[in-house]
Amino acid sequence: MPVITHDITLVANSLLNDEVAAIPTETVYGLAGNIFSEKAIRRIYEVKQRPLFNPLIVHIAAVKDMWKVASFIPPLAQALAEKFWPGPLTLLLPKKDTVPSIITAGKDTVAVRVPQHPIALSLLEKLPFPLAAPSANPFGSISPTTAEHVASYFKQEFPFILNGGPCKKGIESTIIGFNEHGAIIYRYGSLAIEEIEKITGPLQEYIRNEENPDAPGMLLRHYAPVTKTVLSSDIKKSIAENIGKKIGLLLFDDRYTSDEATVVESLSIDGSMEEAASNLYAAMHRLDQYSLDIIIAERFPDQGLGKSINDRLQRATHP
Numbered sequence: 001m002p003v004i005t006h007d008i009t010l011v012a013n014s015l016l017n018d019e020v021a022a023i024p025t026e027t028v029y030g031l032a033g034n035i036f037s038e039k040a041i042r043r044i045y046e047v048k049q050r051p052l053f054n055p056l057i058v059h060i061a062a063v064k065d066m067w068k069v070a071s072f073i074p075p076l077a078q079a080l081a082e083k084f085w086p087g088p089l090t091l092l093l094p095k096k097d098t099v100p101s102i103i104t105a106g107k108d109t110v111a112v113r114v115p116q117h118p119i120a121l122s123l124l125e126k127l128p129f130p131l132a133a134p135s136a137n138p139f140g141s142i143s144p145t146t147a148e149h150v151a152s153y154f155k156q157e158f159p160f161i162l163n164g165g166p167c168k169k170g171i172e173s174t175i176i177g178f179n180e181h182g183a184i185i186y187r188y189g190s191l192a193i194e195e196i197e198k199i200t201g202p203l204q205e206y207i208r209n210e211e212n213p214d215a216p217g218m219l220l221r222h223y224a225p226v227t228k229t230v231l232s233s234d235i236k237k238s239i240a241e242n243i244g245k246k247i248g249l250l251l252f253d254d255r256y257t258s259d260e261a262t263v264v265e266s267l268s269i270d271g272s273m274e275e276a277a278s279n280l281y282a283a284m285h286r287l288d289q290y291s292l293d294i295i296i297a298e299r300f301p302d303q304g305l306g307k308s309i310n311d312r313l314q315r316a317t318h319p
Helices: 008-016 038-048 063-068 075-084 118-126 147-153 193-200 235-240 273-287 305-317
Strands: 003-005 021-023 030-034 057-059 089-094 109-113 160-162 174-179 182-187 229-232 247-251 261-266 294-298
Touching (some): 003 147, 063 075, 075 089, 075 174, 075 193, 229 305, 247 273, 273 305
Parallel strands (some): 003 160, 229 294, 247 294
Antiparallel strands (some): 021 030, 089 109
């Protein structure tokens, strides 16, 4: 398996040599490569088994670096970047011609953000190029939030995993794009839309295109355990429908217990959405190790980060 290391310079030198490496961010671990190296970017797609029609997010070190990849920055985008970067917000901007089309899946827009992780930022500051970094997992599977999650997925496909500890936010960035009418929500994520709308006003909803997505992380089935998983608004009823099976429960808090469940994962003891989001993928990884017949996931209140958690659970449970 790849070597887990704390040596930023070692990983930087590997990236300078057109290798790919897993790196930490505040959201999930990413599989990173030089955006200007076709060898590195093709390797990311190959290692992840990711379809080439699915674009990648570009990671930069600072707000001013947007101009390295974007040909135009709408005033709303500038305002959002200055408010929320570094942080779990990705902006979809018109791309410069110098950004390879393989990064953007042939689109004329590029997804870009500044990660809020000191190790990721230190790495980016050592490099003369931005990094493309989709989640460091096989395409469609549960995203990794620890170096160990990454190591469990891969053997010798790339040399290094840069260890930054557990990811604090725990789910991917929120993706926002723009048109003449204002801002568009492309993907719910670790930044609640209510915070974004304080700057943008009401967000427009993106009309999903499954065959030709305009932004990363848009496919209907994604972030999925191997174990069959269902999303439920009535946990007692779902358990009753699966009596006799080895059941795992994925719950918001610890208000509900069940003698019928083999294992119960409560994402937050005190009902914190932020804590639940941070713990979501790690709990899904653990449940997937129990050889269960089914995982029953509780639907969250559809507000704030609850929208983002429900989005991930809906994708994880899509047939």
